[in-house]
Amino acid sequence: MNQPVDLSGIQQYPHLFEPLDLGFTTIRNRSIMGSMHTGLEEMPDGFERMAAFYAERAAGGIGMIITGGISPNEEGGLAVKDEHGNVAFSASKLNTQAEADGHKIVTSAVHRAAPDVKICLQILHMGPLAYNDKLVAPSKVRSRISKLTPHELDEAGIEKQIADHANCALLAQQAGYDGVEIIGSAGYLLSTFLVEKTNRRSDQWGGSYENRMRFPLEVVRRVRAAVGDDFIVIFRIAAMDMLQGGMSWDEVALLAREIEKAGASIISTHFTWHESQVPTIATMVPRAAFTSVTHRVRQEVSVPVITSNRINMPDVAEAVLERGDADLVSMARPMLADSQFMQKAAEGKSQEINTCIACNQACLDHTFSFKMTSCLVNPRACNETLLNYLPTNAVKNIAVIGAGPAGLAYACVAAERGHRVTLFDASNEIGGQFNLAKRVPGKEEFYETLRYYDHQLRKVGVERRLNTRVDVSMLQAENFDHIIVATGISPRTPDIPGISHPMVMGYIDAINGTKPVGKNVAVVGAGGIGFDVTDLITHEGPSAAMDIDVFAREWGIDFENHPRGGVTGIEPHVAKADRTVWLLQRKDTPVGRGLGKTTGWTHRLTLGRRGVNMMNGVDYVRIDDEGLHLLVANQPECLPVDTVIICAGQEPERSLYEELLSAGLPAELVGGAFEANELDAKAAISQASWMASEV
Numbered sequence: 256m257n258q259p260v261d262l263s264g265i266q267q268y269p270h271l272f273e274p275l276d277l278g279f280t281t282i283r284n285r286s287i288m289g290s291m292h293t294g295l296e297e298m299p300d301g302f303e304r305m306a307a308f309y310a311e312r313a314a315g316g317i318g319m320i321i322t323g324g325i326s327p328n329e330e331g332g333l334a335v336k337d338e339h340g341n342v343a344f345s346a347s348k349l350n351t352q353a354e355a356d357g358h359k360i361v362t363s364a365v366h367r368a369a370p371d372v373k374i375c376l377q378i379l380h381m382g383p384l385a386y387n388d389k390l391v392a393p394s395k396v397r398s399r400i401s402k403l404t405p406h407e408l409d410e411a412g413i414e415k416q417i418a419d420h421a422n423c424a425l426l427a428q429q430a431g432y433d434g435v436e437i438i439g440s441a442g443y444l445l446s447t448f449l450v451e452k453t454n455r456r457s458d459q460w461g462g463s464y465e466n467r468m469r470f471p472l473e474v475v476r477r478v479r480a481a482v483g484d485d486f487i488v489i490f491r492i493a494a495m496d497m498l499q500g501g502m503s504w505d506e507v508a509l510l511a512r513e514i515e516k517a518g519a520s521i522i523s524t525h526f527t528w529h530e531s532q533v534p535t536i537a538t539m540v541p542r543a544a545f546t547s548v549t550h551r552v553r554q555e556v557s558v559p560v561i562t563s564n565r566i567n568m569p570d571v572a573e574a575v576l577e578r579g580d581a582d583l584v585s586m587a588r589p590m591l592a593d594s595q596f597m598q599k600a601a602e603g604k605s606q607e608i609n610t611c612i613a614c615n616q617a618c619l620d621h622t623f624s625f626k627m628t629s630c631l632v633n634p635r636a637c638n639e640t641l642l643n644y645l646p647t648n649a650v651k652n653i654a655v656i657g658a659g660p661a662g663l664a665y666a667c668v669a670a671e672r673g674h675r676v677t678l679f680d681a682s683n684e685i686g687g688q689f690n691l692a693k694r695v696p697g698k699e700e701f702y703e704t705l706r707y708y709d710h711q712l713r714k715v716g717v718e719r720r721l722n723t724r725v726d727v728s729m730l731q732a733e734n735f736d737h738i739i740v741a742t743g744i745s746p747r748t749p750d751i752p753g754i755s756h757p758m759v760m761g762y763i764d765a766i767n768g769t770k771p772v773g774k775n776v777a778v779v780g781a782g783g784i785g786f787d788v789t790d791l792i793t794h795e796g797p798s799a800a801m802d803i804d805v806f807a808r809e810w811g812i813d814f815e816n817h818p819r820g821g822v823t824g825i826e827p828h829v830a831k832a833d834r835t836v837w838l839l840q841r842k843d844t845p846v847g848r849g850l851g852k853t854t855g856w857t858h859r860l861t862l863g864r865r866g867v868n869m870m871n872g873v874d875y876v877r878i879d880d881e882g883l884h885l886l887v888a889n890q891p892e893c894l895p896v897d898t899v900i901i902c903a904g905q906e907p908e909r910s911l912y913e914e915l916l917s918a919g920l921p922a923e924l925v926g927g928a929f930e931a932n933e934l935d936a937k938a939a940i941s942q943a944s945w946m947a948s949e950v
């Protein structure tokens with residue numbers, strides 16, 4: 256007899272699981288998978304891979320899916336070159352019947368996987384942020400973040416853009432989509448009509464706000480006319496654009512009301528333009544930080560309103576809905592991290608959710624580097640047709656040595672497939688380097704990853720042996736078929752005269768607080784860890800990620816949208832420790848250049864505002880009682896510090912591996928022990944998961 260399905264989570268999260276009746280159709284719950292460009296759109300087998308990607312999320316219980324952005328024409332999109340140098344738009348554009356036929360592969364897979372899930376196509380006209388030589392905008396204004404200057408649209412060009420939006424929506428309907436989302440925010444075409452900074456026109460499409468609204472309103476009217484009444488039309492509005500001189504609150508509210516009148520079924524709130532210098536989704540942003548803004552939009556309209564940004568667990572979504580901040584909650588990255596998010600929530604198993612930690616390392620950093628999107632904590636994301644954890648038909652007895660990210664991922668995948676796995680670690684807790692990361696202000700989400708692995712190890716039956724330093728004889732005695740060495744790294748000790756001086760410490764002591772850090776500090780090495788350590792020691796009080804008031808004051812955000820754009824004065828010293836810090840590197844490149852594409856700037860700005868002295872092109876001469884002696888541009892200089900923290904990268908920790916090989920045992924390296932330069936959790940988890948999928 257089949258076990259009854261446990262749906263206790265539906266009582267636990269009543270608002271999240273309440274269906275939403277739109278009159279002509281019903282969304283089965285209040286969760287939406289928000290739009291994310293995956294990079295699959297430009298691939299030759301993109302439709303098939305997108306079909307698998309979205310269908311898995313549909314089967315995982317999401318209420319509605321919004322696809323990655325698809326351009327309504329060539330000038331609004333992303334031109335990619337094929338191997339012959341020909342410009343191709345592949346699946347990222349929809350203005351032909353052939354392209355619509357391709358999209359049918361996606362919509363039919365999703366509806367087959369879950370007939371009551373809705374899938375909407377996002378119409379994304381990138382305007383001045385498009386990557387092609389035909390790009391257009393209301394005025395010839397180049398964005399701060401683009402290398403290309405757009406062509407100014409004439410009257411005929413404007414009519415073409417509107418008609419192309421309507422045509423795209425109609426083709427989407429014919430391709431089997433349940434609706435479209437029109438993006439009217441972020442610095443893309445529609446939003447650039449709304450703001451004086453990017454709309455310098457004096458005709459009927461510019462000047463007064465009424466004129467500036469005309470283009471987005473006309474797009475919505477014409478889309479609605481093309482698709483009829485029984486089709487979902489979502490409009491994504493910049494509820495707070497975070498631009499100095501951006502939209503005032505009255506303008507946002509008026510736009511929302513007019514968009515509803517023009518025929519939108521749902522309004523989705525978006526925060527920031529891509530060019531603004533306020534983090535809105537990075538891990539340092541408090542959870543659900545922006546939903547109060549959506550709340551005010553919701554009071555202006557009678558159609559349902561979607562909120563988003565840093566909502567990554569069911570209890571966060573439930574609280575947002577219960578407060579009445581929104582009718583629907585959009586979660587994009589959390590659906591990359593765990594396709595079964597809503598199913599686990601429904602079954603009362605939220606503790607098993609693999610939580611998005613908002614690192615951006617495998618998703619948005621990839622998107623903005625033209626690489627395929629995936630997920631640091633879930634390398635299967637966007638690899639659904641390639642990476643699968645299928646049951647093994649040859650069960651092996653496997654030892655995994657090291658319970659850091661690589662060891663944890665390997666152990667979980669191998670055990671999920673049916674292997675017998677024993678996980679060893681010398682420490683008394685799992686997590687390895689994650690246990691350092693979680694102590695860094697703004698990286699508290701790493702606790703969730705540790706919680707996930709803790710549950711997952713138990714669920715898939717991995718035997719844990721902590722407080723156990725493994726040696727060759729121990730492994731020999733147990734007769735393992737396979738030994739995975741995930742022993743990680745050792746911090747590198749640079750060859751600087753005086754490196755043994757008592758004022759010198761390693762980053763592990765600095766992060767764990769096991770040695771006192773003085774008032775004047777030199778940080779040697781400005782990679783990810785040098786930045787993390789500098790952030791930690793220059794910070795005092797609650798982390799911005801845990802305190803919305805600190806976050807708002809550090810980044811100059813006014814959640815009431817005053818003044819225009821919602822950006823106000825920054826308070827650089829709000830969480831600053833009383834300490835003088837020099838952050839150093841030998842390279843001549845700007846300090847922090849190697850950090851993540853979408854988050855590096857937030858770290859550079861934070862440390863800059865705290866007065867950290869960032870120095871490149873230094874040579875380390877010696878450390879003595881006077882401090883750290885350097886050569887800077889061949890001139891001697893002494894930093895009068897009382898502490899030197901070494902963050903100079905890592906070396907692989909392979910001594911056990913070499914002993915195992917000498918003893919003739921079947922060992923394999925993974926993670927930092929395999930390649931210390933690749934010591935980052937993204938590479939470690941991905942490599943381990945692929946290896947364990949094949950063992």
Ligand code: NAP
Nearest residue numbers: 749780781782783784785840841842851902903904934935
């Ligand atoms: P890293 O990024 O490789 O940086 C090492 C730093 O040490 C560099 O600044 C390097 O600069 C310096 N260095 C290297 N050899 C040295 C030597 N012999 N003497 C003095 N300085 C030396 O390594 P990490 O900071 O330890 O980070 C490790 C990994 O964790 C990276 O893959 C990183 O991506 C990841 N991580 C990422 C983040 C994040 O993205 N937020 C945070 C933490 C860690 P010079 O050679 O120019 O001096």
Ligand code: SF4
Nearest residue numbers: 611614615618630631
């Ligand atoms: Fe979230 Fe990081 Fe995965 Fe992106 S890569 S979905 S931010 S956990």
